[in-house]
Amino acid sequence: MDLAIVGLPLSGKTTLFQALAGPHAQRDGGRQADARREHVAVVRTPDERLEKLAALFQSKKVTPAEVRLHDLPAPLERGAALSGEAASSLGQADAIVHVVRAFQREDVPHPEGSVDPHRDVEALNLELAYHDLAIIERRLEKLDTVVRSARPGEREAGLREQQLLRRLKERLEQDEPLRGQVTDESEMRQLAGYGLLTLKPVLLLVNIDEGDGGRTAEVEAEFRSRHPGPQTEVVALCAKLEAELAELPEDETAAFRHELGVADNGAGRLLSAAYRLLDLVTFYTVVGDECRAWPVPKATTALAAAGRIHTDMERGFIRAEVIPWDRLLEQGSLAEAKKHGLLRTEGKQYAVQDGDVLHILFHV
Ligand SMILES: Nc1nc2c(ncn2[C@@H]2O[C@H](COP(=O)(O)OP(=O)(O)OP(=O)(O)O)[C@@H](O)[C@H]2O)c(=O)[nH]1
Ligand SMILES: [Mg+2]
Numbered sequence: 001m002d003l004a005i006v007g008l009p010l011s012g013k014t015t016l017f018q019a020l021a022g023p024h025a026q027r028d029g030g031r032q033a034d035a036r037r038e039h040v041a042v043v044r045t046p047d048e049r050l051e052k053l054a055a056l057f058q059s060k061k062v063t064p065a066e067v068r069l070h071d072l073p074a075p076l077e078r079g080a081a082l083s084g085e086a087a088s089s090l091g092q093a094d095a096i097v098h099v100v101r102a103f104q105r106e107d108v109p110h111p112e113g114s115v116d117p118h119r120d121v122e123a124l125n126l127e128l129a130y131h132d133l134a135i136i137e138r139r140l141e142k143l144d145t146v147v148r149s150a151r152p153g154e155r156e157a158g159l160r161e162q163q164l165l166r167r168l169k170e171r172l173e174q175d176e177p178l179r180g181q182v183t184d185e186s187e188m189r190q191l192a193g194y195g196l197l198t199l200k201p202v203l204l205l206v207n208i209d210e211g212d213g214g215r216t217a218e219v220e221a222e223f224r225s226r227h228p229g230p231q232t233e234v235v236a237l238c239a240k241l242e243a244e245l246a247e248l249p250e251d252e253t254a255a256f257r258h259e260l261g262v263a264d265n266g267a268g269r270l271l272s273a274a275y276r277l278l279d280l281v282t283f284y285t286v287v288g289d290e291c292r293a294w295p296v297p298k299a300t301t302a303l304a305a306a307g308r309i310h311t312d313m314e315r316g317f318i319r320a321e322v323i324p325w326d327r328l329l330e331q332g333s334l335a336e337a338k339k340h341g342l343l344r345t346e347g348k349q350y351a352v353q354d355g356d357v358l359h360i361l362f363h364v
Contacts, residue, residue, distance in 0.1 A: 001295065002068045003203075003274055004090045006128075007099035008120050009074040009111050012207040012239040016099055017041065017071035019242035020267045038089055039071040045275075046268045049325050049355060050293045053284055056329060059291035065282060067271060087131065091195025095277055096202045097270070098124060102219070103209045103238065117206060121227055125177065128197045133172045135194055136165050161190060172198070180230030201231035201277045205270065207239045213262030233273040237266035281354035284325060285309060296352060303348040306360045316362035320346045325355045334359075 005013045021041035045065040054062040070093065072086045090096065101110065102117040112119070140162065147158040164187055168178055177198035182188050191199065204227060206219055219236040227234075241262065245253045257264075275282070280295045283305060294308055302322075307314030322344045323337050331337040352358065 001065075001095075001274065001278065001280070002070065002093045003095055003097050004070040004072055004093035005097045005099060006072050006086075006090065006124065007074060007205075008101070008124055010108055011074070011099045011101040011120070012103070013074070013099050014039075014071055015239040015243050016097070016205060016207070017069055019237075019239050019246050020069055020270065022246055037073065038085060041069050041071075043067045043069055043267075043271070045271050045293070045295075046265065047282070047293050049282075050284060050291060052329055053286065053325060053357065054291040056332070057286050057291055059286065060289040061291070063290060063292040065293045065295045067274070087195065087197075090197055090200075093200065095274055096128075096197065096200050097205050097274075098202055099205045099207055099239070100124070102206050102212075102236075103240070117223075118226055121204065121223075125198070126175065129172050129175065129177060132178060132196045132198050133169065135196060136169050136172070139194065140165050140169070164190065168196075177202075177229065179232070202229075202233075203270070203273055203277055204232065204234045205239075206234065206236040208236050210238050210241050210260075212236075213238060213241070213260055216262075231277060233277045235266075235270050235273050237269065238262070239266075242266040281352060283352050283354075283356045283358050285358055285360075298354075300352050301348060302346050302350040302352060302358070302360075305352045305358060306362065309360065312364050313360050313362045316364050317348060318361040318363060320350060321359040321361065322346050322350070323357050324353070325357050328357050 005017055007013050017039065020043050043066065045067055047064050050062060050064055053059075070089050072089060073083065098121070100117045100120050101115060104115055143158055143162050143165070147155055147162060150158055164182075168181060171178060171181055178196055179198060179200070179202065182191060182199065204223055206223055208216070208219055212219065216236040220234045223234045223236070224232075241260070245256060246267070248256065253265075275295065279298045281298050281300070282293050282295045285292050285294065294305065296305055296308060300308075302320040303314060303317050306317050306320070323331075323334075323342055327342055328334070328337055331340065331342060334343065337343045
């Protein structure tokens, strides 16, 4: 999964990036980070289920699901187009993490002169919408020529695309993002290569004050009602605090969180929200001495899941043995689960459920 972090200048993007990726993430190969360039880090998804399974099987290798995070430079000034590099990286992301500043801090001046997160959400949304509008307008211009010079059989497709793009253009002109506007799968495929940013699921990350850790639920509810929309999630956390906690040894952080009144792990909450946003489920495999987590889209079949693991498994698929992770933990071993008839046998079309432990039987 690729998540691109965007936001207005000084909203806390890099701080969030460091909170998620750890304190060393930004020092690409020891060189001091350049704030005007993109930085990428691979983050291991915290996963309690995986850890418990690994402990049960005494796995030597534990492989969690990975998320690639992209810290993108903010546009240089209000209304300036995104840099080509940032736009292309955003265009390839699975979801956008939109960081908005809600923290007060005298020594970090807000570029607009005051802290007003709702205004800032709209400002960045507008910028992304302009970006999409420009893409659509360029494409429509090209299509005009294509349709005029097309042979009769090919004209149809061009006209259909024209219709679709005109509909989307209208939405953008009304300041509406494209998210949720395209439900037809073939239309979605048609648009896939265009890098339309407001079409992507978005996670609104409200960067709150250190002292507001106890108010996260309230802040999230407020932003959800002020910025509703399909494929939108809201998470409130204090990026600076989370970045500081990420530097501490893990066994010390729980006590600190308790003391500060910030209950859960902010990075974990953000990543869970991203999984929900993208409608992903996670299945597990235990093979040899490796225990591994695999995120896949909801409704993925056992056959496709096998293909994720290895193409040979998909080609030679015979059947899958399946058990929910917590059932397996209760039973203590696969043999015990089998004895009690809890290890189910499923075929190619079985829709993999969140938390399933899969054992794929296949021939090569
Ligand atoms: N008090 C407080 N300060 C924060 C928080 N998040 C970020 N900051 C501070 O705000 C300043 C800017 O943070 P950055 O993470 O560099 O912001 P950015 O969005 O990456 O900035 P640009 O890349 O320059 O656009 C830094 O001094 C941070 O320490 C927060 O949650 N609370
Ligand atoms: Mg930055």
